[in-house]
Amino acid sequence: MRVLSGIQPTGRFHWGNYFGAIRQYIDLQTEDEAYYFIANLHALTTVRDAELLRQHTLDAALDLLALGLDPERATLFVQSDVPEVSELCWLLMTGAPLGLLERCHAFKEKKAKGLTADAGLFTYPVLMAADILAYHAEVVPVGEDQIQHIEVCRDLARSFNHEFGETFVLPQAKVMTAAARVPGTDGEKMSKSYNNTLEIFADPKAQRKQIMRIVTDSRPMEDSKDPESDHLFQLFALLAPAEAREEMAGLYRRGGFGYGQVKTALADAAEQYFAEPRARRLEWAAQPKRVREILADGASTARDKASTVLHAAQRACGLRVYR
Numbered sequence: 650m651r652v653l654s655g656i657q658p659t660g661r662f663h664w665g666n667y668f669g670a671i672r673q674y675i676d677l678q679t680e681d682e683a684y685y686f687i688a689n690l691h692a693l694t695t696v697r698d699a700e701l702l703r704q705h706t707l708d709a710a711l712d713l714l715a716l717g718l719d720p721e722r723a724t725l726f727v728q729s730d731v732p733e734v735s736e737l738c739w740l741l742m743t744g745a746p747l748g749l750l751e752r753c754h755a756f757k758e759k760k761a762k763g764l765t766a767d768a769g770l771f772t773y774p775v776l777m778a779a780d781i782l783a784y785h786a787e788v789v790p791v792g793e794d795q796i797q798h799i800e801v802c803r804d805l806a807r808s809f810n811h812e813f814g815e816t817f818v819l820p821q822a823k824v825m826t827a828a829a830r831v832p833g834t835d836g837e838k839m840s841k842s843y844n845n846t847l848e849i850f851a852d853p854k855a856q857r858k859q860i861m862r863i864v865t866d867s868r869p870m871e872d873s874k875d876p877e878s879d880h881l882f883q884l885f886a887l888l889a890p891a892e893a894r895e896e897m898a899g900l901y902r903r904g905g906f907g908y909g910q911v912k913t914a915l916a917d918a919a920e921q922y923f924a925e926p927r928a929r930r931l932e933w934a935a936q937p938k939r940v941r942e943i944l945a946d947g948a949s950t951a952r953d954k955a956s957t958v959l960h961a962a963q964r965a966c967g968l969r970v971y972r
């Protein structure tokens with residue numbers, strides 16, 4: 650099974666990114682082929698500061714390595730290091746119906762807010778389709794919000810195959826149902842755009858303070874509460890060992906506890922959960938040359954694969970007259 654996913658370097662990764670996407674990358678890297686990339690071309694639609702984009706890209710590489718992405722097993726690279734994908738994007742663009750792209754949520758939401766969108770944001774799902782199709786990826790681990798984009802990818806691949814003959818493999822999205830929508834500190838979906846994130850590599854002291862400020866309801870302490878519908882419990886459940894989770898669920902059902910107690914337990918669990926990656930991140934940060942080599946090797950492997958697929962697609966649609 651061939652697995653692929655990309656993540657945008659638009660800021661420091663948060664728990665939603667980890668439990669919704671990155672953890673699956675790590676779990677799936679033992680499959681026969683796994684490709685993971687830092688989607689800097691996509692990030693360019695929002696990050697318009699060169700130094701910041703470079704910094705976020707390197708941070709993303711360090712974060713992924715620290716979290717357990719193993720370059721011996723998976724191919725890790727930076728999206729813009731594989732120019733074949735941008736060429737393939739044009740081929741797909743010529744067959745992408747405007748109506749299909751108008752329905753995509755990133756563009757639709759921006760337009761609904763009365764903001765002016767650019768062509769990059771509008772055609773963003775086509776580039777994402779090229780990312781996936783260029784490697785004949787079969788499985789794409791992502792969070793719930795990306796399912797629509799995988800559907801667009803399948804539509805574009807299906808219509809190209811129909812017009813020009815079997816060229817692309819149709820991918821499947823793989824969503825972790827237990828963490829499809831990790832809540833943020835305000836109970837809404839955790840997202841950089843909502844300013845409600847808990848970062849994976851935050852300073853533990855600062856993060857503890859942030860956790861203490863998580864919004865909770867004002868029901869009396871002694872009331873029995875349903876753990877599954879409480880965002881504080883949902884966060885705790887992601888991080889805590891099974892036994893502690895069961896114990897906490899029992900406490901919720903019995904009542905007679907304070908949210909402050911849950912917050913302290915959550916901060917402790919988070920500190921423990923990410924302690925090893927935090928130590929590994931320091932080790933990776935001390936080896937910039939090795940990280941550069943990993944990304945260069947990854948790009949070279951990815952280019953080999955992507956150029957084979959690009960050439961086949963070019964031949965299928967009548968480009969490449971002599972080859």
Ligand code: ADP
Nearest residue numbers: 665666669670791792793829830831839840841
């Ligand atoms: P953000 O919303 O913070 O900008 P991204 O859109 O860059 O995050 O998401 C990167 C990956 O993490 C995607 O696969 C996305 O589906 C997943 N993801 C982001 N936020 C969450 C969340 N709150 N719950 C589950 N998965 C998430």
Ligand code: TRP
Nearest residue numbers: 654655656657688691777780781
């Ligand atoms: N659009 C994805 C996101 O915002 C990132 C991405 C780009 C991606 N290309 C991809 C994800 C290809 C999976 C496959 O999270």
